[in-house]
Amino acid sequence: xxxxxxxxxxxxxxxxxxxxxxxxxxxxxxxxxxxxxxxxxxxxxxxxxxxxxxxxxxxxxxxxxxxxxxxxxxxxxxxxxxxxxxxxxxxxxxxxxxxxxxxxxxxxxxxx
Amino acid sequence: xxxxxxxxxxxxxxxxxxxxxxxxxxxxxxxxxxxxxxxxxxxxxxxxxxxxxxxxxxxxxxxxxxxxxxxxxxxxxxxxxxxxxxxxxxxxxxxxxxxxxxxxxxxxxxxxxx
Numbered sequence: 001x002x003x004x005x006x007x008x009x010x011x012x013x014x015x016x017x018x019x020x021x022x023x024x025x026x027x028x029x030x031x032x033x034x035x036x037x038x039x040x041x042x043x044x045x046x047x048x049x050x051x052x053x054x055x056x057x058x059x060x061x062x063x064x065x066x067x068x069x070x071x072x073x074x075x076x077x078x079x080x081x082x083x084x085x086x087x088x089x090x091x092x093x094x095x096x097x098x099x100x101x102x103x104x105x106x107x108x109x110x111x112x
Numbered sequence: 113x114x115x116x117x118x119x120x121x122x123x124x125x126x127x128x129x130x131x132x133x134x135x136x137x138x139x140x141x142x143x144x145x146x147x148x149x150x151x152x153x154x155x156x157x158x159x160x161x162x163x164x165x166x167x168x169x170x171x172x173x174x175x176x177x178x179x180x181x182x183x184x185x186x187x188x189x190x191x192x193x194x195x196x197x198x199x200x201x202x203x204x205x206x207x208x209x210x211x212x213x214x215x216x217x218x219x220x221x222x223x224x225x226x
Binding site for chain 2: 004048058059094
């Protein structure tokens, strides 16, 4: 099992550009989520999904879109990048009824 | 408003001694609590968890204590080893409409000195 994989590892964008951060898991987990980590603020929930076709907003959803067309994939879209979105982004997945969430290695995004 | 707080940004402990990391929370409705460990350039990895109905959970060198009346949890690592040097996040979890929602603290950087 590869677990949770994220691509790319690093990305630099200019203000206003759009991009998609990819996340995939091969553990057949129902639950997937996206977090961002900023210095001194821990990890904050952006969006989450409890299964294919079902998504909902977390604590900091503005500026991000998600979709879940398959169990395996949960991409995060930045519609118009802003410097405030400079952060490290983590995708996580877990099985229903299991408290532990498995995290990917992260994507470090810089918006200039 | 920060629902989960780790008030110590860093902690330095001698190898072989006990490391105690602390975490406070404000919402008494959380269902469970977890500790994650994070090395640089990697994602957080799960360490240990505790249900809100328990007050202690132990796994090898790691023990988590929960004091519900004080809304406080702590992670004890004994004996501390150099490989324990990492950032530790506490998290509080809720199950809402089938979704597992975690709220994280800011993290504590633990350094184990040889």
